[in-house]
Amino acid sequence: MSVIVEFSVETEEFVFGSALETVEHMAIELEAIVPVGGQVVPYFWATGTGFEAFERHVAADPGIESITQIDRIDGTALYRAVWTRDVDGLLGGLAETEAVVLEAMTTDGGWQFRVRFPGNDLLGRFSEYCTEHGISIHVGRVHPLAEASRAGRLFELTPGQREAIVLAVRRGYFEVPRRTDLSAIASELGISQQAASERVRRGADTVLRTALLASRFD
Template sequence: MSVIVEFTLSTEDFVFGSTLATVEDMTIELEAIVPTADSIVPYFWTTGEDFKSFERHVLSDPNIKSITQLDRIDETALYRAEWIEDVNSPLNGLAETEAVVLEAMSTKEDWYFRARFLNHDLLGQFYNFCTENDISIHVERVYTLTEASRAGQIFELTPEQREAIVLAVQYGYFKVPRKTTLSEIADELGISQQAASKRVRRGADKVLRGALLTPSERL
């Protein structure tokens, strides 16, 4: 039975994450990790304003081999990055155990991950990988999809997305006409309007897909 784990780790223990988290006024959210013959290639969304400075900062890290902007929508851009082969990262452990990263985002002090493993044995292998490579992770929760469904978490929202969606519903953002704005929701959450928009849109997309589409249609 597949199992979902939520964990956090310090940016100091996450080489790639540490590089990104030191950039001010930029929010980072991991999109996917792709294993290649030589390394692990992460894809991530960055929201902010000064992308040129962001790219220069990331490339100044000797552990980063390259960074490529693949797409951009207003103040959000999709990037692909590669780092040197001999750097051990939690992403390597996730790739080796065939885990699916459901959510991964940075905060000022750490990274929050939600990942799905095919079984408890693979989860144990990932934990052993982190221990052997001196990567300290703090496990917040471990549960199955059945337990998630019973708890009303089948939509796999992050805590931040759920908070934004709840506020949007309570304040009448989805009413016609609207009773509030993204700016007001952002002020309530203490984040930028762009970040609030991203949380509301992604959260709403997850809820609608989970409620209306069959598993095969969600692919």
């Protein structure tokens, strides 16, 4: 049975995260970890300002072969990064154990992950991998896939997106006139205003597309 694990890791424990840690005013969220030709290729969203400087910073990292901006919507851009070396850190461990990254984003001083493993045996193997490679992770919650939010499954929302949208609705963000703003939502969630904006916009877009475009109207 598939199992979902929520854990955090310090920035220095995450090689890819270390390549981004000195960039200010930029919130990062991994989109997927995909094995390509034996390499682990991260796709990620960056939300903030100064994308050109951000790209130069990442490209200057000795472990990065290239970084390509695939798409951009207002203050958020989707990137693909290719490594110059084999990744034997956290990303390598996730790839080896067939894990699927459901959510991964920057936090103050580290990263927060929500990962799905095909079974407890592979979760155990991932734990052993981290111990063998000296990677310290802080596990917050472990639960079967069956316990995942029904609304999250229906609309394919990440937990962060669902939390932000639910809070925005409850606080009157979508009402006219608005009863709250993104700054207040971000403060209540304990994240940056840019990260709150990204979660609300992407989550709302997913819900609307699923609700309105998935069905045919004759």
